[in-house]
Amino acid sequence: MRILVLGGDGYLGWPTALHLSARSHDVGIVDSLVRRSYDLEMGTESLVPIRSIHRRVRTWELVSGNRIETYVGDLTDAEFVYATVDAFRPEAIVHFAEQRSAPYSMIDRSHAVYTQTNNVVGTLNLLYAIADIDRSIHLVKLGTMGEYGTPNIDIEEGFIEITHNGRTDVLPYPKQPGSFYHLSKVHDSHNIQFACRAWNLRSTDLNQGIVYGQETPESARHPDLATRFDYDAVFGTVLNRFAVQAVAGHDLTVYGTGGQTRGMLDIRDTLACIELACENPAGEGEYRVFNQFTESFSVAQLAEMVSDAMPGQVTVRQIENPRHEQDEHYYRAAHTKLLGLGLVPHLLDGGTISSLLATAARHRDRVDPRAILPSVQWASTRSTLPTAVHPRGRHAARPGHVEHIGQLPHAERNQRAARGGIATGPNGATREERSGAVENAERP
Ligand code: NAD
Ligand code: USQ
Helix, strand or coil, X not given: CEEEEECCCCCCHHHHHHHHHHCCXXXXXXXXXXXXXXXXXXXXXXXXXXXXXXXHHHHHHHHHCCCEEEEECCCCCHHHHHHHHHHHCCCEEEXXXXXXXXXXXXXXXXXXXXXXXXXXXXXXXXXXXHHXXXXXXXXXXXXEHHHCCCCCCCECCCEEEEEECCEEEEEXXXXXXXXXXXXXXXXXXXXHHHHHHHHCCEEEEEEECEEECCCCCCHHXXXXXXXXXXXXXXXXXXXXXXXXXXXXXXXXXXXCXXXXXXXXXXXXXXXXXXXXXHHCCCCCXXXXXXXECCEEEEHHHHHHHHHHHCCCCCCEEEECCCCCCCCCCCCCECCCHHHHCXXXXXXXXXXXXXXXXXXXXXXXXXXXXXXXXXXXXXXXXXXXXXXXXXXXXXXXXXXXXXXXXXXXXXXXXXXXXXXXXXCCXXXXXXXXXXXXXXXXCCCC
8 A cells, every 4th residue: 555654753653664565565754854853942862862764764774774765855835745646646645744742833833933933834734735636645633632531431432422401412522621732632633524525535533642752663774764762851751761760860850749640651552553554544524533552551551550560769850740631630531442453462561661671771871860850830931941052042943933042054054945846856855955955974
């Protein structure tokens, strides 16, 4: 199957592309590389070093013999989206390419506007491109369990039967998202559902829980193939953060009482779910929702599991919750559809946590202690990050733009490529690279 993975340079998109390529699918990846710019903007880095997109792709070709076509550009650039879909002609598009951090979206007005513009406009451009170029393309879109919030009733998979004043209908499940990021996913879901209705498109909206883990069978084949591992308070997700905190000798940062309960899944199960969704496409005009997680845990339970798996003393500390969320609530969410398609989950156990701790320990010297404590406050409209350097003043940062940091030829090139909508050539070389104008120092 020809599968185009949008966000193919990210934490989940890159290992997904490898997984699908290893299973003989023809894979292309699309990315604006903006995630790398957020690191530069925030003064943070992936705990595990990651290679450039071009080096990753070249190394994969060396170790597997499989090519991954690479397109560097921005989904908010409609011309780029149309050109890429038309050039690759996918049967399925897996869409990971959004700003995905709730804290990043809550930094201030500009980060909230950036997040919603990037995510909603990018997805809308994609829907139009599919409708205009080939309506048989199956869109597999990453949504989030956080679209539902934490209602005091069972959560269903996308839809709920409601009887009101004697009449009954099956309606989209009510949404109570907890950040401007999570809200962007709700807006996407509405737009996708409408496009399926209006244009007969086919789509699967995967409401994914929190992912943990970093290594996959394919990424383990060469250090150049590693995916990112975020542990900072803005992009790090809870279990990955706790593992890094434990090996760094930091207290585990439980926000509030730790009663917040969330659906979670192993990164290897993300890849399996995507493959299952692609291989079992939605029907013509069908908009379907799968809840993509395998188990639920409270934050306090996760902290306890990490503390138990870590040799030596670990302190679990409840700190003031920077977010606006319930920390004691009912939580029971359905997640049977992917199991019904054959998903065999990797459940969270001491062994998985120990291997996460081992990965974190290998890179312990890269931990920046300033990045650990949360600084984005939901109650504030202007938070600042202790790691960020903004020479033009405390609030001068423009999300996704790094030129004011002034040292970054690689990032500038990425930005220019994205702005110009450059669909790159074989293995992702930009026009400048092909003409030799840009020296890429990294070669496998
Ligand atoms: P990530 O930030 O590591 O990857 C996203 C990638 O998309 C990045 O490489 C980024 O450069 C790219 N991108 C962003 N905006 C783009 C644009 N306009 N055009 C082109 N490329 C763009 O995030 P991730 O953790 O891999 O998450 C991927 C998707 O899965 C997101 O949509 C996220 O909301 C969803 N999700 C993630 C988790 C999780 O725990 N990581 C859980 C549930 C859902
Ligand atoms: N939390 C802590 N301590 C920490 C970090 C987080 O107690 O050090 C708590 C948070 O307050 C929250 C829970 O852990 O209650 C989860 O936080 P998180 O940062 O791990 O996850 P979240 O912000 O919800 O976002 C992540 C991804 C996002 C995805 C979402 C899935 O970044 O892209 O959409 O998980 S879900 O949670 O199902 O919405």
